[in-house]
Amino acid sequence: xxxxxxxxxxxxxxxxxxxxxxxxxxxxxxxxxxxxxxxxxxxxxxxxxxxxxxxxxxxxxxxxxxxxxxxxxxxxxxxxxxxxxxxxxxxxxxxxxxxxxxxxxxxxxxxxxxxxxxxxxxxxxxxxxxxxxxxxxxxxxxxxxxxxxxxxxxxxxxxxxxxxxxxxxxxxxxxxxxxxxxxxxxxxxxxxxxxxxxxxxxxxxxxxxxxxxxxxxxxxxxxxxxxxxxxxxxxxxxxxxxxxxxxxxxxxxxxxxxxxxxxxxxxxxxxxxxxxxxxxxxxxxxxxxxxxxxxxxxxxxxxxxxxxxxxxxxxxxxxxxx
Amino acid sequence: xxxxxxxxxxxxxxxxxxxxxxxxxxxxxxxxxxxxxxxxxxxxxxxxxxxxxxxxxxxxxxxxxxxxxxxxxxxxxxxxxxxxxxxxxxxxxxxxxxxxxxxxxxxxxxxxxxxxxxxxxxxxxxxxxxxxxxxxxxxxxxxxxxxxxxxxxxxxxxxxxxxxxxxxxxxxxxxxxxxxxxxxxxxxxxxxxxxxxxxxxxxxxxxxxxxxxxxxxxxxxxxxxxxxxxxxxxxxxxxxxxxxxxxxxxxxxxxxxxxxxxxxxxxxxxxxxxxxxxxxxxxxxxxxxxxxxxxxxxxxxxxxxxxxxxxxxxxxxxxxxxxxxxxxxxxx
Numbered sequence: 006x007x008x009x010x011x012x013x014x015x016x017x018x019x020x021x022x023x024x025x026x027x028x029x030x031x032x033x034x035x036x037x038x039x040x041x042x043x044x045x046x047x048x049x050x051x052x053x054x055x056x057x058x059x060x061x062x063x064x065x066x067x068x069x070x071x072x073x074x075x076x077x078x079x080x081x082x083x084x085x086x087x088x089x090x091x092x093x094x095x096x097x098x099x100x101x102x103x104x105x106x107x108x109x110x111x112x113x114x115x116x117x118x119x120x121x122x123x124x125x126x127x128x129x130x131x132x133x134x135x136x137x138x139x140x141x142x143x144x145x146x147x148x149x150x151x152x153x154x155x156x157x158x159x160x161x162x163x164x165x166x167x168x169x170x171x172x173x174x175x176x177x178x179x180x181x182x183x184x185x186x187x188x189x190x191x192x193x194x195x196x197x198x199x200x201x202x203x204x205x206x207x208x209x210x211x212x213x214x215x216x217x218x219x220x221x222x223x224x225x226x227x228x229x230x231x232x233x234x235x236x237x238x239x240x241x242x243x244x245x246x247x248x249x250x251x252x253x254x255x256x257x258x259x260x261x262x263x264x265x266x267x268x269x270x271x272x273x274x275x276x277x278x279x280x281x282x283x284x285x286x287x288x289x290x291x292x293x294x295x296x297x298x299x300x301x302x303x304x305x306x307x308x309x310x311x312x313x314x315x316x317x318x319x320x321x322x323x324x325x326x327x
Numbered sequence: 328x329x330x331x332x333x334x335x336x337x338x339x340x341x342x343x344x345x346x347x348x349x350x351x352x353x354x355x356x357x358x359x360x361x362x363x364x365x366x367x368x369x370x371x372x373x374x375x376x377x378x379x380x381x382x383x384x385x386x387x388x389x390x391x392x393x394x395x396x397x398x399x400x401x402x403x404x405x406x407x408x409x410x411x412x413x414x415x416x417x418x419x420x421x422x423x424x425x426x427x428x429x430x431x432x433x434x435x436x437x438x439x440x441x442x443x444x445x446x447x448x449x450x451x452x453x454x455x456x457x458x459x460x461x462x463x464x465x466x467x468x469x470x471x472x473x474x475x476x477x478x479x480x481x482x483x484x485x486x487x488x489x490x491x492x493x494x495x496x497x498x499x500x501x502x503x504x505x506x507x508x509x510x511x512x513x514x515x516x517x518x519x520x521x522x523x524x525x526x527x528x529x530x531x532x533x534x535x536x537x538x539x540x541x542x543x544x545x546x547x548x549x550x551x552x553x554x555x556x557x558x559x560x561x562x563x564x565x566x567x568x569x570x571x572x573x574x575x576x577x578x579x580x581x582x583x584x585x586x587x588x589x590x591x592x593x594x595x596x597x598x599x600x601x602x603x604x605x606x607x608x609x610x611x612x613x614x615x616x617x618x619x620x621x622x623x624x625x626x627x628x629x630x631x632x633x634x635x636x637x638x639x640x641x642x643x644x645x646x647x648x649x650x651x652x653x654x655x656x657x658x659x
Binding site: 194226227267 | 370371484486487514515516517518519520522541542543544545547548549567568571581582583585586587588599600601602603604606607
């Protein structure tokens with residue numbers, strides 16, 4: 006299934022500068038994405054999980070070239086995407102599509118489902134009109150929308166159906182890579198399951214690769230082949246789904262897993278509770294140390310993301326010993 | 328058995344809309360005892376928030392309570408004057424909401440906002456009330472409370488704002504706390520902290536809690552009793568262990584099986600999630616019979632004509648479904 010590297014992210018950084026307010030000259034630099042190295046293999050679903058502010062959406066925006074990085078590169082099939090312009094950029098955007106979380110704000114309220122799904126084909130001048138229409142209707146049906154619904158507007162659909170429109174719109178250009186940024190987070194659990202199954206099906210039928218971003222560890226566990234855990238702009242652990250959930254190495258991954266309320270009432274009160282909140286990384290060393298129960302002297306030096314075994318990478322000095 | 332702190336009997340809350348009259352809460356009965364957490368779970372639009380607002384007598388807009396009794400500490404809240412009700416709101420019954428930013432006043436310091444509730448309900452001078460609000464902030468785990476009382480809501484993180492809301496709700500030692508999705512907007516590690524806080528405050532004050540959420544995991548870890556709502560009605564209610572060990576209503580069953588974690592735990596990893604087909608029906612176009620019939624994998628002849636009543640199938644375990652009436656399924 007997996008063959009070769011589709012995307013190679015190296016030393017990718019994105020900083021934002023916050024001014025301290027009108028009367029203040031003080032500026033603060035936020036490292037939304039901080040020297041990330043990551044590979045996405047063809048045919049896999051790479052899950053990215055982390056709490057709000059960890060930089061996962063910035064990563065998605067960089068991947069789609071909606072933002073320019075302040076450092077590093079993203080190579081797609083061997084070419085740096087930030088060197089693209091004109092036709093090359095257009096072709097990249099055809100190959101890489103995004104699905105958003107909020108189906109209200111990502112769909113145009115004044116356009117019908119059909120016109121939104123067929124619009125990318127018009128923009129990219131693919132086929133003649135009748136072919137475009139046929140393709141759009143095919144995709145609509147494939148994602149579970151009925152032909153009769155083609156000329157309805159977003160408000161006439163339920164949340165789950167609107168997300169199906171979002172998926173159809175991404176799929177219509179036959180992309181290789183789909184970036185899904187919290188695609189099921191605003192849906193009810195029974196609808197969420199329908200959409201997750203659809204996403205899984207489409208991957209197989211269309212030979213897709215996914216970068217799947219979510220804060221929900223249950224969803225990531227269900228959908229991903231490999232999982233990257235992010236904390237304050239950095240990847241702190243990267244491994245196979247199996248390893249992350251059964252043998253987590255980084256203390257942050259462990260506590261994140263422990264914090265998910267289990268659906269078994271008999272499992273009350275287990276696990277280590279994490280203290281504190283996500284802050285800004287201040288000073289030197291590991292950015293997780295203010296919340297870490299295993300903090301030691303060595304943590305004043307920043308731990309690199311180092312390879313632990315064949316599949317696992319972890320950025321913690323204590324990995325393997327705790 | 329002690330008398331319940333809150334007993335709701337056959338509550339109906341209706342809304343008159345341009346498209347006709349709908350019942351957002353349709354014949355709900357439930358009981359909560361002091362020191363107990365009742366979890367109410369359901370998908371969006373099932374009426375769980377309207378139920379909470381009905382208990383507070385804060386049904387918005389065109390809505391009104393059309394029928395039923397809400398007996399709190401031996402008194403029917405629905406017969407109280409508005410003035411008497413106001414005296415109970417915030418003091419004996421408190422409520423916390425999902426999004427603390429919209430429930431806090433952005434232009435008042437948080438200390439003043441907490442002190443306001445104390446002054447109004449406990450008749451204390453302003454200075455004393457402000458001192459108490461510092462204590463309350465300390466109690467809900469806000470570091471450096473002396474300094475924090477002077478902060479505005481926008482200075483605080485989401486988790487801290489929710490702590491402020493809880494401090495405010497706790498300011499008059501309520502007997503009943505209504506928590507409407509209090510952790511839904513929070514990150515999972517912060518959610519765990521807030522849930523711990525609510526549960527320790529509950530124990531300390533022997534308070535009753537009605538915990539509304541769509542997250543079955545949160546219910547499993549925090550509630551003693553659970554009520555599952557669907558389209559305005561309670562379709563199943565049981566002690567928490569019984570509900571998760573053996574869900575009786577087809578809707579509850581489907582809901583549990585749609586959770587990726589439950590799927591993984593039951594060794595079905597890599598397979599498809601079970602789903603409930605279709606969507607929650609609109610309250611405008613409810614047909615005769617059971618509200619879940621269109622999505623139900625069982626469906627019996629009676630489902631189309633008669634609405635099943637909530638019946639006790641096992642001790643303490645109530646369900647409204649014809650499946651337990653000895654009939655044969657139409658779909659098997």
